[in-house]
Amino acid sequence: MQNEKMKGRSAVLAVMLIAAIAGALMQTSLGTALPTLMKAFDIDLATAQQASTWFLLVNGMMVPLSAYLARRIKTKTLHLVAYFLLLAGILTSMWTPENADAWWLFLAGRILAAMAVGIMLPLSQIVVLNMYGKSERGAAMGMLGLVIGMSPAVGPTLTGWILDKNHELLGLTLSDSWRSMFVIPLLILLVAIVLTPFFMKNVVPNKKMALDIPSVFLSTVGFGLFLWGFTNVATDGWTAFGSVILPIVLGALILLAFVWRQLKLPLPFLDARVFAKKNFTIPTIGLLLTMMAMFGVEMMLPTYLQNVRGMTPLDSGLTLMWGALFMGFLSPVAGGLYNKVGIKKLAFVGFSMLSLGTLPYLFLTAETPTVLISVLYAVRMAGIALTMMPLTTAAMAALPDEQNADGTAANNTLRQVSASIVVTILTSIVQNIVNTKRPSHAFKISDPLQYADKVMNASLDGFRVAFLISLGIALLGIVLTFWIQGQKEETAC
Template sequence: MAANNKRPILDVHGKPYNRTAMILVLLVGTFAGMLMQTSLGTAIPTLMTSFDINLGTAQQATTWFLLANGIMVPVSAFLVTRISSKWLYWIAYTILFAGMAISAFTPARNDMWIMFLVGRMLAAIAVGITMPLMQVIMVNIFPAEERGAAMGLNGLVIGLAPAIGPTLSGWILDKNHHIFGLLISDSWRTIFYLPMAVLIVVWILTPFLVKDVLPNRKMKLDISSLILSAVGFGIFLWGFTNVSSDGWGDMKTVILPILFGVIVIIGFVLRQLKMDDPFMDVRVFKNKQFTMTTLSVMMAMMAMMGVEMMLPTYLQNVHGLSPLDSGLMLLPGALMLGLVSPIAGAVYDRVGARRLAMVGFTILAIGTLPFMFLSSSTPDVFITLLYALRMFGIAMAMMPLTASAMSAVPQEEAAHATASNNTARQVASAVVVALLASVTQDIINNNEPAKHLQVTNPLAYANDYLQASMKGFHVSFGLGFGFAVLGIIFAMFLRKGKLIAGSTNSKRVDHEEVEMEAK
């Protein structure tokens, strides 16, 4: 992946630039933003206490982030086409910093929770720009034969950052720390302070090191498409975020928003199909390989995010671990993901996505199945090993699938393919977090002991409530296992070998046999 020394690498203005320095700035900045996706997972019990809210409400810190992120990602295709890479990143980092600051400085009162969520949503809007933009840039600045390895680097952000978020939060919440002589407090606010400090440095460097590497053109903003996209995905995901607090039977806040959102999304899709210059070109889904790869990516994200968000709460509420200890138990898995992602991307350059995805999803299913039978006495080291095994499987599947999805379409369609793929990814993440949080909370509510036992027999009440919690977590982990199995099924429909995108179509390169061009 080293730059070609025989001739300089040029941006769209014909000027040479340092590709390594640019990628480093993009990776660090986007990493700081992606940390926000899961960094509050370990802090959920702390937020429940600080703001005096229940589990379902506290999970909104994640679900509303994913909601806003899911709304913004479809817009990224237009923004990438219309605004220069350098200034689009700079604007996104500015919004990201503002969102983090709002959440960090929100007063810890129940009536101020909405302010906290506003900050989360602003940060999500920024991540909804930086994440797909980095993916499009990787596709454009690296040749096709190096794309798998490039997507492996991309995986350090979209995979490792969400995975390491809970561990970092647990370390912060455990006790005071000193870094370079500065006191780092044990407040949940510090979860925002550290990425904000990194972001300031990136914000300063961006105008100097990030270059315009994507061609831009004047594209008229289709207001109708923007409204349909925002309203459709927003209301659809909002309905799912309400499930954890209102239940599946609530007509006004759950059922009607989901149904109305689906109708509006269908209208959005139909409008894009009729446009000569679509806001987000959903025609990429006519490509069977792209569609099946995207479905597989969705299953990987749902399997990862579901357990990722529920496991810290399980470890703290059932095993009685501190935020730090629960975060440390997830650290080997996060490191496993970071280690394997670049390797899996490089292996994809040789063997393609189908084999790696099937092996990855199989390992993921094997690592998830035992979670359905965990108890309060399950050894912590066993949970750590299982989690690391799961993340190994996710890394084996995720990066090759992402590279394959981008290689399934012509390079000139990369922005729309990235927007479509990431929209599906974020919708899947938002739905699964809301789904598992609601299922867990509902089962706990339906099985919790009578309140009078708190006074008459506190020990019996504590034991019965623990058993109710275990039932909820078992079902949520079981759903995670189901997503892994679906991933295996979808992976079976992928073509063998590696896809190399051409100017008008994609070619499949199999090291065992050479086949004709694939549509």
């Protein structure tokens, strides 16, 4: 009987991992494609970056709802709904006309995809927490970490390979058009859709519970305004009252009202009481720092490699591939180490590696060897592998099983919010520095070589500041480890 149960849950995990690959590719593949999208739609970096920031924004808005949906809707049904929503998002972005006026349609597809991923990934964690005991969760969560960790490697590299030249895949021609980067996630998703009716099981216990409409409103509007304000920083600047300051402040106030309401409800939409547990809150903060440090460099490096170094999308993807593959390899290993050495030591080593791998990026030039960039990126990603899923597992281990859905939703919401904020802030900083230090157009005519040199130096200055902020975040992670308790899970006999 135990063997049958093992086979059943292994098949469920396999289907979720396949779907998670498609979702993760949709989240990470655009980094390499941003320069291509800028040319195709005739837009600047800040506008192109909206494809990532809006994805993270909507993803963060959806995650709180995932806890309710997981309890209310059957696991198999909810997975299928999320998969078809992702399918709609992929097709919408894929067939957007190439002009600046149609950019909103591309973003609409990204929003649909973000809604789907905002359900899929938290739901996958909830399912794992319900299928596996506490002594087994480290390895199972490590497998999810493998998918999340591999996507920064496979996504940008795969996109670069597609954009570099024409290819054939299953009889389909993948041209150098940006549209082709959606084909492979689409095919992977279709496999998950076909397998789900046969292998997915209704794992999460369901119960009838009314949807608290005021909580949904407060959550959606609060997160939406808060993150939308940060999204506008790149184009409008920090002093824009109507589009930046006002929505951030209003969003924060509405979110405070949301939290207050959750503390008063007998059956909260999202139980904010999980943060009353120190062993949940501190690892969750560490996880936020990990996500911010990761995205702070991950979203900047492809643009640096292509716009400053003149690399092709494929070459920039290959430069970063080995580090992300290393992260993918270490993620399951980190799950095992979590059970053996505990989260405190693991997090300290991880954040230290993240800091050491980021420090040399402050001194990048237009001639920095790509081998050095790859090695440093590998060190960073190894540090992220040692912190991301172990911190998630440690946070969830502090909660009773009945709070798994709330803990997962809270954990994932803050992850997406933090990632969205750091990407927006760093993009705005880089864009503002470039705009401030860019020489006049008249100088371009009088001395084009000096003009090009100054433009490159302006871009480098912007990237260095972004990397400095990422280093500061990693150093904060080291400090945080001193407050993490050194508990570790007992290995099952």
